[in-house]
Amino acid sequence: MSLYYTNRKGHRHYLRAATTKKGGTRYYIVRHPERYADDELLLQLPSGFEFYEHPFDARVVLRKKLKSKITDDEVNIVDRVMSQHETVKDYILDRDKESIFVYQTGHTEADTFFDKELFRLIQQYDAKLRLRKTDEETYQAQRFCHLSRYYGWITLETSPHLGDLAQKFCFHIDKESLLEFWIEGEEDW
Structure with missing residues (x-):
């Protein structure tokens, strides 16, 4: 086979x-x-x-095979937080060399006129949150900013505790309130 x-x-x-x-x-x-x-x-x-x-x-x-600073335990911490999320049940966690990405689909089966099989075939996910490991001691919660001046991943908060960052920001994955968090250390625009 x-x-x-x-x-x-x-x-x-x-x-x-x-x-x-x-x-x-x-x-x-x-x-x-x-x-x-x-x-x-x-x-x-x-x-x-x-x-x-x-x-x-x-x-x-x-x-x-990807060599990553992110361990399975760190991914499991974020997965546990996301699994407790009441409104987001359809998400994907991914990792690269130094970050954990939380992907979420913008639509649910209830939002579409398609049957479930067709919906599953066309469904796409977008990166909503990145939890970046800066070194062995610190993590940064980041979201993507589409403003031309800041286009790219912006840091919202830095902490030595991944679980705390996940608890604070994963709640906002499917809400506009995620956009209310601004660059760490800068005044709101």
């Missing part, structure tokens, strides 16, 4: 290996295994690689 990864939309993604003109190996993610010879589809992941599903649109890629 060929190796595959199933994304949140229920699509199976297979890993295909092809030899390049120079004799190297190039890997591809494919959705239709019947189009390829059995020896082209891999049975296991190449060493040092992992499947990664993009939170925004569930696109699957093969990437090198």
Whole structure:
């Protein structure tokens, strides 16, 4: 049986290996295994690689394993806070080299005229909050600012306690009140 990864939309993604003109190996993610010879589809992941599903649109890629300053325990702290959230039940947590991202969809099944299956296929998530680990002792809660002067992630608060930041800001993920928090140390615009 060929190796595959199933994304949140229920699509199976297979890993295909092809030899390049120079004799190297190039890997591809494919959705239709019947189009390829059995020896082209891999049975296991190449060493040092992992499947990664993009939170925004569930696109699957093969990437090198990520070395992150963020531990599983830190992700679990944010997950526990989000799981207690009364109004947001549909969220995704992701991490990069130094941050935990909280993604949330802008719509629920009740907001749409589509059936549940179609809704699941078109649903997209946006990054609402980033909890960045600045060093071994401190974390920053950040939100994205779309104002041209400040375009990018702005720091709302810095604290040595990730749980406290998560408790304070995760509550506002689906509310306009998240926009009321402004850059740490600056007067409100």
